[in-house]
Amino acid sequence: AQTVTQSQPEMSVQEAETVTLSCTYDTSESDYYLFWYKQPPSRQMILVIRQEAYKQQNATENRFSVNFQKAAKSFSLKISDSQLGDAAMYFCAYISSNTGKLIFGQGTTLQVKP
């Protein structure tokens, strides 16, 4: 079975600085997709960025980028120029092409200090 692990329960960053959230996963599949979701205090899940496993190029969405290391099964999220609105719980997630199920990591709570 696939698993997703986020080893950092909490992280903090100074406003305008850069922070990296870690995520590792375990799978025997070769075809899958990886995501980072943001859950602010409203608890609405918001897609931040996605990565197809077959693509070597790291995905980027404005201030958000990932470091995808397929061999190491690592998928970290880098947030540049952190803003107060980035404060939220961040979840790393995996979709199996076989089952279609979205599997979440434990989450990392990000605090942004002014």
Add this chain to the structure above:
Amino acid sequence: GAVVSQHPSWVICKSGTSVKIECRSLDFQATTMFWYRQFPKQSLMLMATSNEGSKATYEQGVEKDKFLINHASLTLSTLTVTSAHPEDSSFYICSARARRGNSYGYTFGSGTRLTVV
């Protein structure tokens, strides 16, 4: 973009009663919908997968007789918590996958906070 509407956003019910939560895809057809449960400051735990026109598939440990799921159309899935008890109090979130497939991820409803008293 794809929008999923979930209602109610919060509900308080008495122990022993049943509560229905609705999840609607507003601008796309959702062949598959998923129901999650989330405790405070914890991750989302998948409860079940509902496919339009067929029976839901429940994850291990989830009581199918307590959490009834119906996916009668391509735009509506419902979760009914039957004979609710205080331990069923939680945050329930639905998500839907459009026909475009896995690569686009899932769109989530805004969640339902259930409190059983």
